[in-house]
Amino acid sequence: MVDEISLSKRALADVTIYILDSDLQSCEHLSVLFRLEGYATHFFLDTDSFNRAVSKRGPNLVVMKSVVAEQSTIPALMQFKAETCGIPVIVIEAIQSVDAAVAAMKAGARDVCSVPLDSEHLLGTIRSALRQQFQSGVGSNSIEIRGFNSLTDREREVLNLIANGRSNKEAANTLGISHRTVEVHRCRVMQKMNAKNAADLVRIVLQTSP
Missing domain, CATH: 1.10.10.10 (Winged helix-like DNA-binding domain superfamily/Winged helix DNA-binding domain)
Structure with missing residues (x-):
């Protein structure tokens, strides 16, 4: 049955990931990493451009740095979760901080990844989040898949x-x-x-x- 689907890598590849990070080099690195896995990506260097893009077309998943342009992204995370229920967000810590990680999780982050970044762990977290999103969507009464x-x-x-x-x-x-x-x-x-x-x-x- 559909609610027992375990998505293959091929099925998970047809998704778009938004990246929010003020470090251009970091954005490019993550974008290449995700594209090599088959994901489409768009990256944003500030929360304003990120919010504008989300208002036009939402992604399947978001990866955001905990601090962008020397400001916490927690407000942006809270706004995103309030407006786009069900889309997972993974936060990458700018600096290792238990308090910051707890704040991100309370704000709605699916997971918090510490630095230095473990690429394989991050990719595994993304696949798991998308798979869970798919399965909960199919089995949930709050989501109606057309037809x-x-x-x-x-x-x-x-x-x-x-x-x-x-x-x-x-x-x-x-x-x-x-x-x-x-x-x-x-x-x-x-x-x-x-x-x-x-x-x-x-x-x-x-x-x-x-």
Whole structure:
């Protein structure tokens, strides 16, 4: 069933991450790191430009430095969480501070990463946050994915496999049905959820928020 989906790296790749950090070199480093994983990125050097971008189009996840332009980003974090419920935020400490980490978590941060930054840990945290966002969104009554309620049980099983990057042939083998039958179910799922293709289908689910 869809609420049991464990997203593959391929499925998680079709997301956008916003980076907030006044250090241009740090922004570029994080942007390259995330793009190598397949994520789209946009970075911002100040909270004003970040807030303007969020008001136009929200990201799937935010990575922000705890201090930007010598000012705490806690107010920006609190505003973001108030306006975009459900989108995870990961805070990178400018300096190691227990009090700052606690403040960030209380303000709504999904996790706080200390410096020097462990890239593998950060990427793992991002994947975990996106996976949890997807799973809680599918299973939550507060989130309605367009067209999901109209899917049959079999169509939901096909959606599960598509979200995990399975081909029609692989899905057919898993479900014990013909390749043609999977194509029919897949077509119906995409029609009901108004998706252009498999990648768009995953994007619809990932980007749906309360």
